[in-house]
Amino acid sequence: MRLxxxxxKTLDEAIENGLKTLKVxxxxxxxxxxSEEEEEVKIKMEVKEPRLHLLELTKYILExxxxxxxxxxxxxxKGFYLNIKTRxxxxxxxxxxxxxxxxxxxxxxxxxxxxxxNLKVLVDVSGYRMRRTNFLKKKAEAIAxxxxxxxxxxxxxxxxxREKQIVESKLxxxxxxxxxxxxKGASTNVIIAPNDESK
Amino acid sequence: xxxxxxxxxxxxxxxxxxxxxxxxxxxxSIIYELRVGEGDLGKVIGKEGRTAKAIRTIITAAAMxxxxxxxxxxxE
Numbered sequence: 001m002r003l004x005x006x007x008x009k010t011l012d013e014a015i016e017n018g019l020k021t022l023k024v025x026x027x028x029x030x031x032x033x034x035s036e037e038e039e040e041v042k043i044k045m046e047v048k049e050p051r052l053h054l055l056e057l058t059k060y061i062l063e064x065x066x067x068x069x070x071x072x073x074x075x076x077x078k079g080f081y082l083n084i085k086t087r088x089x090x091x092x093x094x095x096x097x098x099x100x101x102x103x104x105x106x107x108x109x110x111x112x113x114x115x116x117x118n119l120k121v122l123v124d125v126s127g128y129r130m131r132r133t134n135f136l137k138k139k140a141e142a143i144a145x146x147x148x149x150x151x152x153x154x155x156x157x158x159x160x161x162r163e164k165q166i167v168e169s170k171l172x173x174x175x176x177x178x179x180x181x182x183x184k185g186a187s188t189n190v191i192i193a194p195n196d197e198s199k
Numbered sequence: 200x201x202x203x204x205x206x207x208x209x210x211x212x213x214x215x216x217x218x219x220x221x222x223x224x225x226x227x228s229i230i231y232e233l234r235v236g237e238g239d240l241g242k243v244i245g246k247e248g249r250t251a252k253a254i255r256t257i258i259t260a261a262a263m264x265x266x267x268x269x270x271x272x273x274x275e
Contacts, residue, residue, distance in 0.1 A: 023210045064203035065261030092260050103256035106249060111210055 002047040002115045005034070011041050018045040023114075027056045047115045054080060054121060057111060061104070062086075067093065079120025082108075083127060093125045097160050098132070101125055133166055140167045143192050144177045153193040164190055200261060204231055204271070207254060212239040228268040231258070240275040 006018030011033070019026060024047060034042040047053060051073055062069040062084065070085045084104075086093060094101045105123040112119050124130060136159075143154050159167065164181070167190060171179050178195040181188050201222045209215035217236030222229060235243055244251045255271050262269040 020215070023215055025206065060206075061203060061257070064200060064206075065257065066200075066264050067261075089264060092263055095256065095260060100256055100260045103253035103260075106253040107207060107257060110250065110253075111207065114210065 004045045005042065006045060007040055007042045009039055009041070011036075011043070014041045014043045015045075018043060022047065025056075025060065027060065028053055050112070050116045050119055051075070051080065053115065054082060054108070054112060054119075058082060058084070058108060058123075061107065062093075079122065081122050081124065083124045085126050090126045090128075094128050098128065098162075101128065102162070132163070136163055136166050137170045140170045140192070141174065144171055144174045147192050147194055148174075148176050151194050153191050156190045156192065158187060159190055164188075200229075200258060201231065204233060204254065204258065208233060208235065208243055211242050211250065212236065213242070214239055228270065229262060230270045230272065232272050232274065234274050237275060240273065243273055 001022075004018050004021045006014045006021060008014030008017050015026065015031060018031065019029070022029065022045065029045050029047055031043045031045045034044055036042075048056065055071055055073060058071055059069065062071075067086050067089055072083045072085070074081045074083075084093060092100065093104070095103075101123065105121075108123055109119075109121060112121065122129065139156070143156065147154050156167065168179055171177055171192065176195050178193050179190060180193065181190045183189050201220050205218060205220045208220075209218050212218060212235055214236035217234070217239070219234045221232040221234075223232065224230075233243070242250075243254075245253075251271075251273060255269075258269050258271060
C-alpha cells in the first residue's frame with residue numbers, strides 16, 4: 001500500500017494523519033491536494049519511488065545515529081546497490097565481521113519492503129562487501145586449484161555464514177572439489193576437499 | 200536516537216500508538232526502554248530475534264561513536 005487518502009481540518013493536520021496511516025516520515029512521501037473546504041482538507045499521499053525512498057530512509061537512519069554519510073545508489077539487473085561513505089566512521093558502520101552492515105541491510109530491506117515488495121537492494125559501506133566477495137571468490141578458486149593438484153584437503157580462515165555461502169556458490173562451479181566445515185560458532189572452519197566420487 | 204528506535208518500531212508493529220521509548224541516560228551508558236502494545240512483541244523481536252538484534256546492533260554502533268554503551272530493553 002503506497003497510497004493513502006487523508007483528511008484534516010487544516011493541510012498540516014491532513015498530512016499528519018496521512019503520515020500516521022502510512023507510518024512514514026514526511027521526507028518519504030509526496031502529496032497532492034484533492035479538495036479544500038472550510039473545515040476539511042483532503043489530500044492524496046504517495047510514497048516516493050524506490051530510489052528516492054531508499055535514499056531518504058538510509059539518510060534518516062544514519063543521520064539519527066550521528067553519522068554524516070554520503071550515499072550513492074546505482075541500479076543494475078540485480079537491483080539497487082547502495083554504497084555508504086562517511087568520514088572516519090566506515091569501520092564502525094561495517095562492524096565486527098560486517099555485523100553492523102548486516103544490521104543496516106536488514107532494517108533497510110525490512111522497512112522498504114512494506115511499500116516496494118519486489119525491491120532488491122544490496123547495502124554496502126565503502127565497497128566493503130564488493131571487495132570481500134571478490135577476495136573470497138578468488139581465494140576459493142585458488143585453493144580449489146591447489147586441492148585438485150595435490151589431492152589434499154585445505155582449510156580456509158574462519159568465515160561467517162554469509163561468507164561461507166559465497167565460497168560455496170563459487171566452488172559449485174568447480175568440478176572435483178567438495179566443501180565441509182568443522183567446529184561451531186565463531187570458530188567454524190571451512191575445509192575444501194577433493195571429491196573422490198568424481199574420479 | 201530515541202526517535203529512530205521509535206520510527207523503526209512503529210513501522211513494524213500493528214499498534215503504533217502504543218509504542219513508547221524512554222531514554223535513561225547514565226554517565227557511560229544509555230538505557231532505552233521500549234514498550235509495545237499487546238501482541239506486538241513478536242514483531243519487534245522477529246524471526247529468531249533478528250529484528251531485535253539488528254536494532255540493537257545499529258544503536259550500539261551509534262553509541263560507540265560517542266564512546267558509550269547502550270542497552271535496549273523491550274517490554275510488552
